Amino acid sequence: MLVTTIGIWIGALLTLAIYSFLYRDNPVYKVAENIFVGVSAGYWAVVLWFDFAWPNLFAPLVQGRIYYLIPILIGIMMFAPLFPKISWLVRIPLTFTMGVAMAVAITQYIQGDIIPQLQGTFLPLRGVTFFTAFSNLLIILGVIFTLIYFYFSKEHKGALGAGAKIGIWFMMVSFGASFGYTIMARVSLLIGRVYYLLHDWLRVVR
Amino acid sequence: MKLLDKLAVLDRRIIYLCVGIAVIVPMLIPLNLPVDITRPVRNVYNKIESLPEGSVVLVSTDYDPGSEAELYPATEAVIEHCFRRNLKIYMMGLWPAGSALGEHALDTIAHVHSKHYGTDFVNAGYRPGGAVMLLSLGRNFNDVIRVDYAGRPIDSLELGRRVKSAKDIALVMTLSAGDPGVIHWVQYFHARFGTPICAATTAIMAPREYPYMNSGQLVGLLGGLKGAAEYETLVHRKGRGLTGMDSQSIVHVLLVLFIILGNVILVYERRKKSAGRAG
Numbered sequence: 001m002l003v004t005t006i007g008i009w010i011g012a013l014l015t016l017a018i019y020s021f022l023y024r025d026n027p028v029y030k031v032a033e034n035i036f037v038g039v040s041a042g043y044w045a046v047v048l049w050f051d052f053a054w055p056n057l058f059a060p061l062v063q064g065r066i067y068y069l070i071p072i073l074i075g076i077m078m079f080a081p082l083f084p085k086i087s088w089l090v091r092i093p094l095t096f097t098m099g100v101a102m103a104v105a106i107t108q109y110i111q112g113d114i115i116p117q118l119q120g121t122f123l124p125l126r127g128v129t130f131f132t133a134f135s136n137l138l139i140i141l142g143v144i145f146t147l148i149y150f151y152f153s154k155e156h157k158g159a160l161g162a163g164a165k166i167g168i169w170f171m172m173v174s175f176g177a178s179f180g181y182t183i184m185a186r187v188s189l190l191i192g193r194v195y196y197l198l199h200d201w202l203r204v205v206r
Numbered sequence: 207m208k209l210l211d212k213l214a215v216l217d218r219r220i221i222y223l224c225v226g227i228a229v230i231v232p233m234l235i236p237l238n239l240p241v242d243i244t245r246p247v248r249n250v251y252n253k254i255e256s257l258p259e260g261s262v263v264l265v266s267t268d269y270d271p272g273s274e275a276e277l278y279p280a281t282e283a284v285i286e287h288c289f290r291r292n293l294k295i296y297m298m299g300l301w302p303a304g305s306a307l308g309e310h311a312l313d314t315i316a317h318v319h320s321k322h323y324g325t326d327f328v329n330a331g332y333r334p335g336g337a338v339m340l341l342s343l344g345r346n347f348n349d350v351i352r353v354d355y356a357g358r359p360i361d362s363l364e365l366g367r368r369v370k371s372a373k374d375i376a377l378v379m380t381l382s383a384g385d386p387g388v389i390h391w392v393q394y395f396h397a398r399f400g401t402p403i404c405a406a407t408t409a410i411m412a413p414r415e416y417p418y419m420n421s422g423q424l425v426g427l428l429g430g431l432k433g434a435a436e437y438e439t440l441v442h443r444k445g446r447g448l449t450g451m452d453s454q455s456i457v458h459v460l461l462v463l464f465i466i467l468g469n470v471i472l473v474y475e476r477r478k479k480s481a482g483r484a485g
Contacts, residue, residue, distance in 0.1 A: 022219065022222045023219060043302075043303075047302045047332075051302060051332055051334050052334050056334075100338075104337055104338055104341070105337070108337065108341075108393050108394050108397060108398070109393065111393075111397045111398070112392060112393030112394060112396070112397030112398075112423075113392075113393050113397075116397070116421045116422070116423050117417060117421055119421060120417065120420050120421030120422070139420065174413065177413050178410075178413045178414075181409040181410055181412050181413055181429070181430070182409070182410050183458070183461060184409040184430055184431070184432065184454065184458070185276065185408050185409035185410045185430055187225075187229075187453075187454055187457045187458070187461075188275050188276045188409060188430055188431040188450065188454065189275050189276070190225070190229055190457075191229055191275060191431065191450040191453050191454060192274060192275020192276070192446075192450070193275070194226075194229050194230055194233065194453070195233065195275070195446060195449065195450060198230070198233055198234070204234065205233050205234065205449070
């Protein structure tokens with residue numbers, strides 16, 4: 001219980017220290033900022049060792065699976081550029097990483113994104129309610145005009161230019177929605193901190 | 207017009223103060239403003255309602271304390287709903303710190319519904335590897351998950367033994383703050399294994415996910431704190447989502463007023479400058 005209380009006090013004071021920057025830059029803010037950077041670095045060091053390196057590499061090796069030396073060797077090659085004579089060795093882990101990443105990403109991107117998203121634009125305009133048809137029409141036109149904007153092989157003049165301009169309007173609406181959601185997200189974070197101060201620390205909110 | 211001249215050089219700290227007051231006061235004096243339920247949120251609710259009792263829901267806590275304000279309320283509301291419907295929860299996370307937050311939510315809610323660890327829910331903890339890991343996971347859970355969050359062998363738990371592959375999962379609910387997250391579940395897990403996916407995301411991410419709902423790759427979506435508040439309304443549970451919505455609404459009105467005022471001042475100053483040049 002005492003540990004929890006101390007933790008809440010530390011959290012509350014650090015929150016206030018960070019928000020003190022809104023008044024002006026000050027040493028209390030700097031201290032809180034540096035604590036955050038240090039704690040984050042330490043935390044990630046622990047995560048990388050206990051969640052990545054140990055269970056996936058060193059633990060199997062200790063258990064006698066000698067072939068796990070191969071990934072260790074490939075990993076060590078990443079440091080080859082530090083030694084000019086053998087710097088070419090870095091190509092081996094890089095090509096391996098790129099090969100695997102491309103093999104996984106390309107196939108899944110086509111299967112999991114491009115094709116389903118294309119299918120998602122094949123929408124009915126008849127046999128549905130008026131509002132559904134209107135909404136579907138907007139999606140279809142939005143996709144077409146936005147694609148026109150990104151067609152750069154011909155100068156945007158005439159019909160192509162008009163289409164590109166409409167595409168810009170569709171994108172503007174999209175940026176506006178994103179901006180609105182961004183404001184909502186930032187306000188939510190402030191609400192979260194204020195809730196912590198009023199509920200967990202001061203206990204004036206139920 | 208002297209007022210507009212003064213407002214044009216207003217100290218930005220006064221705006222911060224106004225926003226601060228607009229957040230604090232509604233928390234101290236709740237207004238209980240109504241929360242409308244949107245279709246993406248209702249889709250998540252309906253999907254969980256439609257699952258047969260005993261089905262396994264994989265809850266993936268793909269966020270960290272930086273997004274706790276937006277996603278933790280959704281985590282609690284979804285867990286509450288699953289336990290009320292007697293669904294099993296298989297929790298894991300693609301972000302290291304998410305598992306601790308998920309564990310806290312499970313601890314808070316499980317004892318209220320007399321749910322037991324190992325039979326009604328498990329927490330497999332953080333699983334690194336992103337996309338490649340998800341592909342292995344869908345084929346065979348034991349390839350990826352051998353121990354739970356506390357280091358216990360996953361096979362020593364009844365629910366751990368039951369879940370062998372993606373076929374044993376009725377629904378994936380990802381609480382996602384970025385990469386890896388909802389995109390990976392959709393593009394890799396859903397595309398390869400066909401498991402239905404629901405998501406709760408930060409508000410910033412929400413517009414990017416709507417196309418996946420439109421294409422049917424996502425069943426439903428809780429966008430930010432508003433999405434969590436809507437879900438709390440549906441499951442009749444007043445949590446942090448609903449508590450924060452009064453503040454959110456008031457601040458939004460305040461910001462709209464600031465934007466209008468800022469534009470009025472901009473137009474006024476431009477006219478003043480052009481009048482000055484003409485004079």
